Amino acid sequence: MxxxxxxxxxxxxxxxxxxxxxxxxxxxxxxxxxxxxxxxxxxxxxxxxxxxxxxxxxxxxxxxxxxxxxxxxxxxxxxxxxxxxxxxxxxxxVIEPGARAAIKATQSNHVAIIGTENTIHSQAYEHALIRIKPNIDTTAVACPKFVPLIESGNFVLEEAKEIVEESLEFINHYPTIDTLILGCTHYPIIQSLIEEVVGPRVTVLSSAxxxxxxxxxxxxxxxxxxxxxxxxxxxxxxxxxxxxxxxxxxxxxxxxxxxxxxxxxxx
Structure with a gap:
């Protein structure tokens, strides 16, 4: 023990x-x-x-x-x-816990997932979400620029906000999305910036x-x-x-x- x-x-x-x-x-x-x-x-x-x-x-x-x-x-x-x-x-x-948190949070039944290319390609979050709630709507997008940005330590610069805005622009095309899973444990380090970009209508979730x-x-x-x-x-x-x-x-x-x-x- x-x-x-x-x-x-x-x-x-x-x-x-x-x-x-x-x-x-x-x-x-x-x-x-x-x-x-x-x-x-x-x-x-x-x-x-x-x-x-x-x-x-x-x-x-x-x-x-x-x-x-x-x-x-x-x-x-x-x-x-x-x-x-x-x-x-x-x-x-960290995927199953993150999926459960999203199911609890969403009211519109439309959940977005951002993550690395491998995570998004694997569809692991979609599979986890569907196992819990088969009729859930999902939109998954890779954000490959986020991890190098965070690992560099330069995530407080104006350039960081531009990268986040560019990567999350897809949210504007889906008005029903009300929940965003941070499908990479690096992403919560810039969660406040992500929340600023997506606005108050979207609940941003970490699996931690x-x-x-x-x-x-x-x-x-x-x-x-x-x-x-x-x-x-x-x-x-x-x-x-x-x-x-x-x-x-x-x-x-x-x-x-x-x-x-x-x-x-x-x-």
Whole structure:
């Protein structure tokens, strides 16, 4: 029960999920690995994504993690079932929780999804939404410029707003859309900008909160809750790339000032 929970992502985006997990489960210990060196995953080939995801998983398994959270929509879409079948621990992705949140939120029954090219091409969100509500209307659009923008750390510049406006212009053509799923865990980092662009008629959703609920439910189901209720662990953050964007985000945005940060190499 005192073993850590592993969280993986292609870069800094999964910090949105880590932040929410830490908020909901403050007694748990988390180890986060972001593969910023090879980010973004969204435009890479399926075999590459599978290989890179397994390399991250194998690295975290050395820490005897008790649960794995795939805080990457692309990896969730392409590798989740394979990981579930082959790992001896519970594995959670971010797509099903995001779909459930959208079903709860929509009043018009028309949900838009934005994500990486791989996530959108996989239609994983559409499948998840239809499994819950077969008559749901969906519109899915890839936004390949978002992840490089966020990973660069330059998302507060005027250029960022222009990129967001251009990428989300399709919303104006669908007046019935009232819910937008951020189908990439990087996107919540610019959620305020996205909300400004789409306006008040569209509810913008991240899967982080629902993912936290699911992790909590599985910890209860498998009797894996951390036994020591007094001890508080700060997350350990590993990255394969440069540290500066992680450093800024963990301290200025996600209140993870005391989390350790270390560069690693994956083979």
């Amino acid at each position: 005192e073993r850590p929970i592993g969280v993986i992502d292609s870069g800094v985006g999964g910090l949105t999920v880590l932040h929410e997990l830490k908020r909901q489960l403050p007694k748990e210990q988390f180890i986060y690995l972001g593969d910023t060196l090879r980010c973004p995953y969204g435009s890479k080939g399926e075999e590459e994504v599978i290989q890179y995801t397994w390399e991250m998983v194998n690295y975290l398994m050395k820490f005897d993690i008790k649960m794995l959270v795939i805080a990457c929509n692309t990896a969730t879409a392409l590798v989740l079932e394979q990981l579930k079948q082959n790992l001896p621990i519970p594995v959670i992705g 909160v629902e993912t936290g609920f699911e992790v909590s439910t599985l910890l209860t189901f498998y009797n894996l809750y951390h036994a020591n209720t007094e001890e508080i662990h700060e997350p350990a953050i590993f990255t394969t790339g440069k540290l500066h964007v992680f450093q800024r985000l963990k301290e200025d945005i996600f209140q993870l000032k005391n989390a350790s940060l270390k560069h690693i190499t994956l083979s």
